[in-house]
Amino acid sequence: MSETKDKPFSMAPIAANRNLAAELVERLSGEILSGKLAPGSKLPTEQEMVAATGVSRTVVREAVAALRAEGLVVTRQGVGAFVAADIRRRPFRIDEASLDVLKEVINVLELRAALEAEAAALAAERRSPAQLQAMREALDRMSLAIEEAEDAVAPDLDFHRTIAEATGNPHFTHLFAYLGSLLIPRARVQSFRSITDDKPAYLRRVNQEHEDIYAAIQRQDAGAARTAMRMHLGNSRERLRRAAIDTPGAH
Incomplete structure (x- = not known):
């Protein structure tokens, strides 16, 4: 399982008038499902996501919790969050x-x-x-x-x-x-x-x-x-x- 990234994390700031956590979940899940963040790869750190998007640590934690609940992310105590190995399908969704x-x-x-x-x-x-x-x-x-x-x-x-x-x-x-x-x-x-x-x-x-x-x-x-x-x-x-x-x- 890869724990390093080849280049710095980059993501546009999230506008304050948006649902911040939902927007971050949408962006990260898009990168995961598109393969840009590959299965087993380490997610950006809280500090990196805060710096790139302008949201708070609380928003980042909520977004990661949501991704974990959806089966897209797994967390390892003291290490960080990683893209799940198996993200093949998510058949039940609510808009x-x-x-x-x-x-x-x-x-x-x-x-x-x-x-x-x-x-x-x-x-x-x-x-x-x-x-x-x-x-x-x-x-x-x-x-x-x-x-x-x-x-x-x-x-x-x-x-x-x-x-x-x-x-x-x-x-x-x-x-x-x-x-x-x-x-x-x-x-x-x-x-x-x-x-x-x-x-x-x-x-x-x-x-x-x-x-x-x-x-x-x-x-x-x-x-x-x-x-x-x-x-x-x-x-x-x-x-x-x-x-x-x-x-x-x-x-």
């Missing part, structure tokens, strides 16, 4: 542009409720000790990110992805990968006031709901896990609706 509309974000949450409530129940019955530990580590990383005022999209994705994996049913994992970062609605609604004005409090509420899901999975209570996940996603939907009401022009 990200449509997710700028509140109704479509809510539609995705309703899809999640149908998918992930059952996934949580199956995970409670089938999870391994290693998968339970991975969930715990994701929640701990999310708590740390919140306290350090950093974005918590990546550990949030990791928590939900591990639940999908713990079902033991590869179709849950594959569908999760195809949906990618669309599963985390705040990545699409950063302009909503009640989310951005008190983001740490918002994320703490989200993480407490995650803790309730984790506790049910830990004690292998399938019914409680299903209920906790459904409540979490229902609360997310209501938070978005209230945030839209508080944000002029959101519709």
Whole structure:
């Protein structure tokens, strides 16, 4: 697996009026799918992407998390991110542009409720000790990110992805990968006031709901896990609706 690049990373700056993370994901995925970034090659570093595009480290991390969720990128602790070896097909897609509309974000949450409530129940019955530990580590990383005022999209994705994996049913994992970062609605609604004005409090509420899901999975209570996940996603939907009401022009 190659870990070096033959020439410096080059990418045009991203305009501030664009969805920064979505734009970066689009550009990087284009380079990956076109073969410009070959399977196994190392992605540019955070510093290189920040310098080239003008976006923040948080945006870069969100974009890499989205690419990883889509199966285009793999990460190696302490080394960096690499183009996945097998990127042959991504058959299920939702148009990200449509997710700028509140109704479509809510539609995705309703899809999640149908998918992930059952996934949580199956995970409670089938999870391994290693998968339970991975969930715990994701929640701990999310708590740390919140306290350090950093974005918590990546550990949030990791928590939900591990639940999908713990079902033991590869179709849950594959569908999760195809949906990618669309599963985390705040990545699409950063302009909503009640989310951005008190983001740490918002994320703490989200993480407490995650803790309730984790506790049910830990004690292998399938019914409680299903209920906790459904409540979490229902609360997310209501938070978005209230945030839209508080944000002029959101519709």
